[in-house]
Structures are given as structure tokens and as C-alpha cells.
Amino acid sequence: MDVGLIGLPQTGKSLLFRLLAGEGRGGPAQATIGVAAIPDARLDSLAAMYSPRKVTPATLRVTDIPGAVPGEDRARWNRFLEAVRGADVLVHVIRAFRSDELPHVMGDVDPLRDARFLRDELILTDLATVESVQQRLGAQSPRKRRPDDQALLDLLPRLRETLEQERPLRELALGDEEMRLVRGFGLLTLKPMVLAVNVDEGQLQEGTFPGEEALREAAAGWGESVITFCGPVEAEIAELPAGEREAFMGEYGISEPGVARLARAAYEVSGLISFFTAGEEEVRAWPIRRGTTAKQAAGKIHSDIERGFIRAEVVAYEDLVRLGSVAAARDAGLLRLEGREYIVRDGDVIVFRFNV
Ligand SMILES: Nc1nc2c(ncn2[C@@H]2O[C@H](COP(=O)(O)OP(=O)(O)OP(=O)(O)O)[C@@H](O)[C@H]2O)c(=O)[nH]1
Ligand SMILES: [Mg+2]
Structure with a gap:
């Protein structure tokens, strides 16, 4: 863009x-x-x-x-x-x-x-x-x-x-x-x-x-x-x-x-939204077009993650900050397991599981 x-x-x-x-x-x-x-x-x-x-x-x-x-x-x-x-x-x-x-x-x-x-x-x-x-x-x-x-x-x-x-x-x-x-x-x-x-x-x-x-x-x-x-x-x-x-x-x-x-x-x-990856190493916003699938979003990070995509573990930003951690979000049932066709939303915080 x-x-x-x-x-x-x-x-x-x-x-x-x-x-x-x-x-x-x-x-x-x-x-x-x-x-x-x-x-x-x-x-x-x-x-x-x-x-x-x-x-x-x-x-x-x-x-x-x-x-x-x-x-x-x-x-x-x-x-x-x-x-x-x-x-x-x-x-x-x-x-x-x-x-x-x-x-x-x-x-x-x-x-x-x-x-x-x-x-x-x-x-x-x-x-x-x-x-x-x-x-x-x-x-x-x-x-x-x-x-x-x-x-x-x-x-x-x-x-x-x-x-x-x-x-x-x-x-x-x-x-x-x-x-x-x-x-x-x-x-x-x-x-x-x-x-x-x-x-x-x-x-x-x-x-x-x-x-x-x-x-x-x-x-x-x-x-x-x-x-x-x-x-x-x-x-x-x-x-x-x-x-x-x-x-x-x-x-x-x-x-x-x-x-x-x-x-x-x-x-x-420009029609862009952001999803986030967050960890001790790096917190990062990734621009994607509205309508991007989880598998395509994974490809923004690395083509290997897209190719070996298994699933996306997704928590909405609001839920994550409200609850304080991914573990707390999981306990509250707000950590979602999504497949390759999931349409990523603005503010999703995502961990991709993949095979290489
Ligand atoms: N007083 C005032 N001067 C400004 C302001 N913004 C820019 N300028 C001045 O206006 C002049 C032109 O600013 P530029 O940013 O070069 O303008 P430009 O739009 O890039 O101009 P071109 O490249 O010729 O199209 C400069 O001398 C700036 O310092 C402002 O808000 N107030
Ligand atoms: Mg100029």
C-alpha cells in the first residue's frame, strides 16, 4: 500500500x-x-x-x-x-x-x-x-x-x-x-x-x-x-x-x-486491518486486507507457516487485555481454535500452529 x-x-x-x-x-x-x-x-x-x-x-x-x-x-x-x-x-x-x-x-x-x-x-x-x-x-x-x-x-x-x-x-x-x-x-x-x-x-x-x-x-x-x-x-x-x-x-x-x-x-x-502476534520476543501489528483468511494471514509472517498451517489460536484484543493473559482467556473460554478459512478480524491476537 x-x-x-x-x-x-x-x-x-x-x-x-x-x-x-x-x-x-x-x-x-x-x-x-x-x-x-x-x-x-x-x-x-x-x-x-x-x-x-x-x-x-x-x-x-x-x-x-x-x-x-x-x-x-x-x-x-x-x-x-x-x-x-x-x-x-x-x-x-x-x-x-x-x-x-x-x-x-x-x-x-x-x-x-x-x-x-x-x-x-x-x-x-x-x-x-x-x-x-x-x-x-x-x-x-x-x-x-x-x-x-x-x-x-x-x-x-x-x-x-x-x-x-x-x-x-x-x-x-x-x-x-x-x-x-x-x-x-x-x-x-x-x-x-x-x-x-x-x-x-x-x-x-x-x-x-x-x-x-x-x-x-x-x-x-x-x-x-x-x-x-x-x-x-x-x-x-x-x-x-x-x-x-x-x-x-x-x-x-x-x-x-x-x-x-x-x-x-x-x-x-486503504481497507487494511491489523492482527497481532505477541510474545516476550516481539509484539507486532500485521497489516492485512479485510477478508484475509487465517492461512493467508499466516503467510504474511512466513511462507512456511502458511504452507504448514494447522490452526490459529485466536483471542480478541479486548478480551486479552481485560483478562490479562492468554491462559486466563483460555480459562474463560475466549481462546478460539480457528481453521484455515477463518476470516481474521481487526484486533485478533493470534498464535499460529504449523508443521514444517
Ligand atoms: N506558517 C506555516 N508554514 C508552513 C506550515 N507548513 C509548512 N509551512 C512552510 O511552507 C513551506 C512549504 O512547505 P513544504 O512542506 O515544502 O510544502 P510542499 O507542499 O511540500 O510544497 P511543494 O513541494 O512545492 O508542493 C515551507 O517553507 C514550510 O516551512 C504551516 O503549518 N505554517
Ligand atoms: Mg514538497
């Missing part, structure tokens, strides 16, 4: 990238790639229970994509679209912060305008893609068409209609088979999106930013979540010793860094 940070130039994407991923590989004009840990309070409680030597959170790849404006610099815009194509999930960074030294690229601050601007550009790009595929396939003689091409020709009008109504394709919630048909075309509005509003210190303190209500209302209609963060304050939080963070955040009326909420939101919209 690759999360792309997108947005207009100078909205704070690169700062957000460093907060999420630390350093990354890339260059000023190129997309920069890094890895973000997904904060999870459940992992912390498991770590407190087991005092393991190592705690390993789930991670997502993050790409910092240089901002671009269509019509200003064609090459830069095309590089931007190419990088967006490479992402699975999009975090749209929108600027609410004011700065006299660094004017907003559109002149003034207007979060809803910016949210709509990029949304519409991505919709237009997809519309052009769909039209060109439709044209190419339509030009083929029907007798020469492969079955997949015919299925695509039947599907594309629905896509086109949605885009023409200025709606992103993700709203169609295409099924697996339909997704397979369109996978090769790099459609941008199929990707889940989170809106991340970069506020300034004053706005953080006030707990709101200009245009918030309008943006939230629009986002609710779009089914997208809005997360606010303040880049410079987040950078300060990251530099504080862990023991001082809570008090510092309290001064701003927040209980958790915005970047942590943002990482989790990106994880959620």
Missing part, C-alpha cells in the same frame, strides 16, 4: 512527509518515498503486557509528491499525475495556514476551493482516460474483441456518466471483477482519499480555521474524512521527550498528534 501526499504547491506536504516517515529517498523535483509507522494504542497495551524486546507497528509506504498546478508547467503537472497513478491511497493536503512571507499559490486561503480544485482535476483526467479507452475499444471490430474488452465496453459508460456528473469513481464502489477490468488504466479517482488540513498555530489554538464548516459539509457529502494538523507544532511535538508531549499537546487542546490520526485514517481508508 502506497499513500501519496498530494495538493497544491506550498501546502506543507514535504513537512508532513518528514513527520510521517522521517527521511526518505528522492529529490526536490521527484517524488520522495518513505515508510510511516501506524500508531496503535492496542500495540502499546500489548507491549505493556508482554514487555517484549521489540515492538513493531504496522507500516505504510508514503510518497511525497511535489505539488503542481495544471496549465502552469505541463511537464511538472504530468509528473504529478504519473506519481498520483502510482499511489493506492491519497492524502490531499490543503492549506489553511496564513503566512505573509509565503502567500497561498491561489492568492488567498480557501480550503473548500482547494479541495474542489484538485478533486475536479482528477475527475477530468479520469474522464479523458475513460473516453480514450472507449474510443480505442469501440474502434475494434466487434468480432475481434476479447471477452474482457466487451465487458469493459459495457462498464465504461457507467464510469463516464459518474465522471460527467463531477463525481469520483470511488463512489461507484466497483466489485472485484470490475476493478480487475479497469486496473490497468491508472484511474485516479478510484483511490480512497483523506483530506488533511494544515492549520497554523493560531487556528490550532482556536480549534477552527476559516472555511471549516463549508469544507466539512462538502467532505461529508463526498464521504471523505477531514483531519487537521499543524505542521510546525507537530514538528515540535516530535522533538519533545515522550514524557513531555502530553502536557505540550494539552496546551493546544489536543490529546494526540494530528499526524498520528492522519496515519490511522490513511490506513483505514
Whole structure:
């Protein structure tokens, strides 16, 4: 899973990238790639229970994509679209912060305008893609068409209609088979999106930013979540010793860094859930897609465990922390023995039994 940070130039994407991923590989004009840990309070409680030597959170790849404006610099815009194509999930960074030294690229601050601007550009790009595929396939003689091409020709009008109504394709919630048909075309509005509003210190303190209500209302209609963060304050939080963070955040009326909420939101919209393995050696969160079976989940850890799968011993995270140990969960009848087809749930703490 690759999360792309997108947005207009100078909205704070690169700062957000460093907060999420630390350093990354890339260059000023190129997309920069890094890895973000997904904060999870459940992992912390498991770590407190087991005092393991190592705690390993789930991670997502993050790409910092240089901002671009269509019509200003064609090459830069095309590089931007190419990088967006490479992402699975999009975090749209929108600027609410004011700065006299660094004017907003559109002149003034207007979060809803910016949210709509990029949304519409991505919709237009997809519309052009769909039209060109439709044209190419339509030009083929029907007798020469492969079955997949015919299925695509039947599907594309629905896509086109949605885009023409200025709606992103993700709203169609295409099924697996339909997704397979369109996978090769790099459609941008199929990707889940989170809106991340970069506020300034004053706005953080006030707990709101200009245009918030309008943006939230629009986002609710779009089914997208809005997360606010303040880049410079987040950078300060990251530099504080862990023991001082809570008090510092309290001064701003927040209980958790915005970047942590943002990482989790990106994880959620990408359709990932976590199961845990826990022991004295390591406590670890493993990202899997919703719907993953126990046997497939075992394969995330090691292919030998998948191949030699016997059963999974599963306890729900809530039961485990409530009862204090796996033994207590077993006594309470809450340790389940599950087979290979069991669909793993978010928060399952699992021991896999296998043969090699
Ligand atoms: N005042 C203020 N400045 C910020 C904030 N976030 C970022 N900046 C500044 O804005 C400038 C641009 O930030 P970047 O993170 O490089 O912006 P970007 O979105 O990566 O820009 P491009 O790569 O050009 O698209 C930098 O000088 C940052 O220090 C903020 O919350 N408040
Ligand atoms: Mg940048």
C-alpha cells in the first residue's frame, strides 16, 4: 500500500512527509518515498503486557509528491499525475495556514476551493482516460474483441456518466471483477482519499480555521474524512521527550498528534486491518486486507507457516487485555481454535500452529 501526499504547491506536504516517515529517498523535483509507522494504542497495551524486546507497528509506504498546478508547467503537472497513478491511497493536503512571507499559490486561503480544485482535476483526467479507452475499444471490430474488452465496453459508460456528473469513481464502489477490468488504466479517482488540513498555530489554538464548516459539509457529502494538523507544532511535538508531549499537546487542546490520526485514517481508508502476534520476543501489528483468511494471514509472517498451517489460536484484543493473559482467556473460554478459512478480524491476537 502506497499513500501519496498530494495538493497544491506550498501546502506543507514535504513537512508532513518528514513527520510521517522521517527521511526518505528522492529529490526536490521527484517524488520522495518513505515508510510511516501506524500508531496503535492496542500495540502499546500489548507491549505493556508482554514487555517484549521489540515492538513493531504496522507500516505504510508514503510518497511525497511535489505539488503542481495544471496549465502552469505541463511537464511538472504530468509528473504529478504519473506519481498520483502510482499511489493506492491519497492524502490531499490543503492549506489553511496564513503566512505573509509565503502567500497561498491561489492568492488567498480557501480550503473548500482547494479541495474542489484538485478533486475536479482528477475527475477530468479520469474522464479523458475513460473516453480514450472507449474510443480505442469501440474502434475494434466487434468480432475481434476479447471477452474482457466487451465487458469493459459495457462498464465504461457507467464510469463516464459518474465522471460527467463531477463525481469520483470511488463512489461507484466497483466489485472485484470490475476493478480487475479497469486496473490497468491508472484511474485516479478510484483511490480512497483523506483530506488533511494544515492549520497554523493560531487556528490550532482556536480549534477552527476559516472555511471549516463549508469544507466539512462538502467532505461529508463526498464521504471523505477531514483531519487537521499543524505542521510546525507537530514538528515540535516530535522533538519533545515522550514524557513531555502530553502536557505540550494539552496546551493546544489536543490529546494526540494530528499526524498520528492522519496515519490511522490513511490506513483505514486503504481497507487494511491489523492482527497481532505477541510474545516476550516481539509484539507486532500485521497489516492485512479485510477478508484475509487465517492461512493467508499466516503467510504474511512466513511462507512456511502458511504452507504448514494447522490452526490459529485466536483471542480478541479486548478480551486479552481485560483478562490479562492468554491462559486466563483460555480459562474463560475466549481462546478460539480457528481453521484455515477463518476470516481474521481487526484486533485478533493470534498464535499460529504449523508443521514444517
Ligand atoms: N506558517 C506555516 N508554514 C508552513 C506550515 N507548513 C509548512 N509551512 C512552510 O511552507 C513551506 C512549504 O512547505 P513544504 O512542506 O515544502 O510544502 P510542499 O507542499 O511540500 O510544497 P511543494 O513541494 O512545492 O508542493 C515551507 O517553507 C514550510 O516551512 C504551516 O503549518 N505554517
Ligand atoms: Mg514538497
